[in-house]
Amino acid sequence: DHNKLALPVGTTLDRFIMRKQEDFPYATGELSQLLRDIALAAKIVNREINRSGLIDIAGAYGNRNVQGEEQQKLDVIANIRFIRALRNGGEVCTIISEEDEEMIQTGNVQGKYVVAIDPLDGSSNIDVNVSIGTIFSIYRRVSPTGNEGTEQDCMQTGTNQVAAGYVIYGSSTMMVYTTGNGVNGFTYEPSLGEFFLSHPQITSPKTGSVYSINEGSSEHFSEAMAAYVAYCKQQNYSARYIGSLVADFHRNLLKGGIYIYPATKKSPNGKLRLMYECNALAFIVEQAGGKSSDGRTRTMELEPKGLHDRCPLFIGSTELVEKAEEFMAREH
């Protein structure tokens, strides 16, 4: 029972990680160190985001990434910062990132962990002062240490995740993560450079009255998808869509709601990426009592075929996701 260590609000992230490590007698501290490395990079990226209007790091970088998206300068900066922190931390052998086509070998061939990361989520919102985020997912490597990580290490099903989390750079900056024993949220105090436990044992409402979907694409929705959106309107749900998955997800996690990025005729597998967006948030939402699927199959059981696989995402309060799945099941 993961409540045995209900640490008081105000505990620092470092102390929390250390105390939780005591739950695992055989833990040798590598995962704890890895979580600290991620928190360090988050502090650095947070500072750069908060200054982006003041120093010349706003706007487009001038490259397209493997997704065919116009990379923003902060996409690239965040990518560099997280890769450097994970390389220097020594616990991670290989990284897959939204911003790099190939696996990134850190040189830490003794590293036991692999990380999949979306270094900056919500790139279209960077220059307009709207919340953005970072999403990460952590696996234990399956190949023997002593060599570089392999594709098998990087393309494990979501059920193999040992930890997952996100950072939301919003009105306050928070880090929310799980290691499989519940979900805990930490709020950053910049003047002290510390994350403090502010949202212990987050549990998501079983239902809600918020739906998040880009209705600008509704001309391309399937009939079943259109029928479910009509149902949400009949239920008088509120439409909330920020355009940053992390921000929409975080609000729905705390208040109840459903976020959908569906398959459309233009994007038959949807837009969001399985390894570093969907699986990470699916692990978190399930640990908080919610649900995540592609409309039919549990997200964490989807078999990855490529590092940048896309999949439709239906994620949030259990009852809302199950209702949406009922509609999608009517689709022949």
Ligand code: AHG
């Ligand atoms: P990213 O910025 O990491 O590429 O992700 C953007 C994603 C997600 O954050 C957001 O919910 C979604 O793209 C918005 O897509 P649309 O503009 O197509 O709705």
Ligand code: MN
């Ligand atoms: Mn992107």
Ligand code: MN
């Ligand atoms: Mn993203």
Ligand code: MN
């Ligand atoms: Mn991104």
